[in-house]
Amino acid sequence: MEKFDIVVIGSGPGGYVAAIRASQLGYKTALVEKYTTLGGTCTNVGCIPTKALLDSTEHYHTAATKFATHGIKTDNLSLDFTQLINRKSDVVKQNISGLNYLMSKNKIEVITGTASFISNRQVKVTAANGSESTVNSTYFIIATGSKPATIPGVTIDKTRIITSTEALSLPEQPKSIAIIGGGVIGVEMASIYARIGTEVSIIEYADSLIPTMDRDLGKELKKLFTKSGIKVLLSHKVQSAVNNGDTATVKFLDSAGKPQEITADYCLVAVGRRPYTEGLGLENTNIQLDTKGRITVNEKLRTTEENIYAIGDVIAGPMLAHKAEEEGVFVAENINGQKPHINYKLIPGVVYTWPEVASVGFTEEELKKENREYNVGKFPFSASARARAAMEKDGFAKVLTDPKYGEILGIHIIGPRAADLIAQGVIGMEYEVTDEDMFRISYAHPTYSEALKEAYLISSGQGSLNI
Incomplete structure (x- = not known):
């Protein structure tokens, strides 16, 4: 049984940054990750691949709509959707390779498997093949992130009713897509597909796109989206989504309460994310969850267990990669006796x-x-x-x-x-x-x-x- 000073559970932006900072401060550090690749949601199926596709589709859209004005002729312009997806995958691989290098450089032991607390000082790690090992540590940092959420009446089947994860690797370009949710994920995915000619509809419950941001921003974005051909339906309440085999139908009430429906090749559910704590064995500790399933922490991001901390999407606050990174450094330095600070408003x-x-x-x-x-x-x-x-x-x-x-x-x-x-x-x-x-x-x-x-x-x- 190996003993560490700090064990980080989860290798997303918060987790790997916490591990690196802990190692830099002289702690014997391990990083536990259940998947075979490091980087968590952000690197594998979130921030990085999304931005790769956003850049690629913006290049195509610019060539199709603006190049002629610049005097650049692009006769017979076409899109290779397969190469679009392959290029995204290559970007992800490059980032994963970089993370592997950082773990080696900082002498961080990477343990592949699912971690579950046995006690506040010990976790069981179960590998994909079923083998188990036990890891002891003076401190633990929980950085397990989040997973896509849904709403009543909508069951994600990952075939026709999908999340952003599946939308990043579709086998072919859809002719149409209905997006439930006009928050950050919804509008970014709408941009990706609308730019390459997919018919896009956004169905949002609130009366504004990106409703958590300044109202003027959502108002302007709606104007620009509508101008680009995206159908934006605000103050609409989704009732259900059904997989028809080769299409999906979304039923909803419009702003006047009248039943409506949209049928598209895919229904993308983008209604937010929820903290991922399943299988962590928190019941074997004194760690508490709030009413939204998030781990409760104090101002130092310490849980109700003195030696266990939590960061990123599993605690309160915006679900942002850079927020998790700041928290990873913050916790490592707190353990080290330093007095770092985070201004969440900034x-x-x-x-x-x-x-x-x-x-x-x-x-x-x-x-x-x-x-x-x-x-x-x-x-x-x-x-x-x-x-x-x-x-x-x-x-x-x-x-x-x-x-x-x-x-x-x-x-x-x-x-x-x-x-x-x-x-x-x-x-x-x-x-x-x-x-x-x-x-x-x-x-x-x-x-x-x-x-x-x-x-x-x-x-x-x-x-x-x-x-």
Whole structure:
């Protein structure tokens, strides 16, 4: 029976980062992963393959819709769907190879199998062939992630009623797809398939796309989706989904309560994810779950067992890979006696549609709910010289600031390279830089980042220099 200082259960972004940081701090570390590949959902069937397909389909869409304006002729343009999927798989393999290298470099022992607690100091690891081993550790970090959720009346069969996992590896391009859910996963998958000519319908229960983000972002995204041919149905309640053999039918109530239905090649269920704790043997510990099935932790991410911590999707908070990574480092350093910190309000959210959507801090709706005064600075990319040169004029940069001190309260962007631009806003908010400080610095011209400069100018009351 081998004894470790720290054993991490789950090799997703939170898990492998926690293991690396623990090893760097001098702990004898092991990483337990039930699948044969490292990386968890993000690397294998989530963030990485989705972004690979988003990039590929955006290239195709750009060639089909914009190249001619640039003077580039693309006669007889065609799409090789099989190569599209193969390229995605190659990207995943490259990332897995990188993770294997990192484990070896940091002398982390990788144990393949499913971990189940025997006690707070010991886990049983069951391999795919049924063989079992026992691992002892002073500390454990649970990083088992999440799995796709569903809703009453909809049973995922992975053939016609599918999740994003199956949608990333379909055998052929579907002619049509109905997506239940207009959150991050739903709108990204809608983008992938609509760009290559698939007829896409989104059925969303809330009255906005990406409903957890600032309302203006969802409103703008709906406008752009509708313009691109995606059918967006808001305030619609799904009742059921049925596999017809070669199609699937989704039945729902529209915003007026009238029964409707859509039949498509596939029904993609994208209503969120739920924490994955099944089979962990938590009943053999004092670890507690909340009403949503998440592991309960304190401010140091310690469970009700003094030596067991939990991070990522299995605890409360946004289900984001970079949130899990921050928590992985946070826990390893806490165990080491350090005093790290995480400001959860400053963890950005990104949607990789095109244009991209990114957000950090308070939304306008949250500030209104708190009866908090704020200024708004909003600048359209249509007034950006860089955006016009690139034919990327959709969207805007929006900043929310405190009227008295100029403190930045929130930043919300829908536009080209929003995923990269949001980092500047995170830095400004982390170090409590004011809106005036942010527009006083020099921005290269012409760049997309100038949209933020103008938004800061407007929110501070100085007035834009370009509109």
